[in-house]
Structure formats: C-alpha cells, structure tokens
Amino acid sequence: MARIDDYKESFRLATEALKKANLHRLAKLSGAIIENKHGATQLHLLFLGESFVIRVDEQVDVHMEGTDNEVSLPAKILICHYLLNALSEADSGELITFREIPDGHFYFDAFQRRARDPFLATFGQQPDLFRRCSQLLGGESVGTGDVGMKFQVLPHISIQLALWEGDEEFPPEASILFDSSIEGRLPVEDIAVLTGMLIYRLMGIARDQQG
16 A cells, blocks of 8 residues: 555656646646636646646645645546546547556456445445436446446546346346556556545445435
C-alpha cells in the first residue's frame, strides 16, 4: 500500500508536469472545459458525476466545484494523470479485464480485494439494488451479465460492471470490464484506484437506500 509520502511526491510530480503542459491542448483531448480566472488557468472536469476544478498557477490544486470538501490525494493524482495522458483516440470498442491491462496481473489480487470482492459482497444477492444504485450514479444498462451497467467515470473513460445471479448450483459472479483504450489513458495503479472509487461510491448509495 502506498504511503502518504509516496502520494505527496506523485502529486508534486504531476503538478509540475501540468505547469509545463499545453493546457488548451490537454483540455481539448481530455474533455475538460478551460477558462482563465483571476490570472490562473482553470480546467473543469467531470469525474464520477461531479464537477472538479483543476487550478494551474504557481501552485496547482484540485477541488470539487461548489463545495469546501477536501479532495483525497489519490483522487487528485488520478485527475492530474488523466489530463496528462489525454489521448485523441476514440474508444476501441474492445472490452478487456483488469488482468489484460499491461502489468495488471501484478496487481490483480489486490484489485480483486479492493474492487470486485466488495462489489460482489454488496450486490451479488441484490441485483435490483445494484441496478437502482447504478442509475442514481448515472449508469446505463448494457447487455453484459444478468445485470450490466456502464459508468462514464471520466469524459473518455468508462467502466462496465456486471452481475450474474446465482442459483442452487452456482453462487453469484461479477466482472469488471474496461475499453482497451484505457491502457494509454491511465497507469494501471490509477485504474485500480478509479475502479475502487466507483465501487465504494455505489456501496455508499446502497447504504443510503437501505437505511
């Protein structure tokens, strides 16, 4: 597990790269909206259905638009990396698993524990709850599994979650799928973090629904 010092250094490196980047180009490629405000450049980016502001000046910061809520370091790093790796290529249409992402097999067990296992534990016996929570988060139905939902987590990155209902012979099963273009848009560690954020957001909605 990354230490806080590792996160701080990763964020520092990402912010230094952003300060040197062509921000208008990155905005165009990433699907962000760019503006100049009070002498600084600001990028507005949708992330997990909420608007974030990346302010690039002598210092770089990331905050959620319209709130004073602190943004976690992993989320800040992920947003910066997404901008820095922005690609003009469209989605490939080819779906892959996490294990098929380059170096994904090194992180696969941790990915299963962080994302797939909590997802299955929460929704495996409650596919209707999964569908309802997904719709509240902007998910769209797809034809994968008994209940499959697609989430546009960033302007050019989507994640598909699918459940297969169990029966007397087999337990419920789940899968997490990505368009293969994600390989060039985020490092594999960020893909794992991003998927975990989506899963835990859905779990939070489920708690609210059940409460």
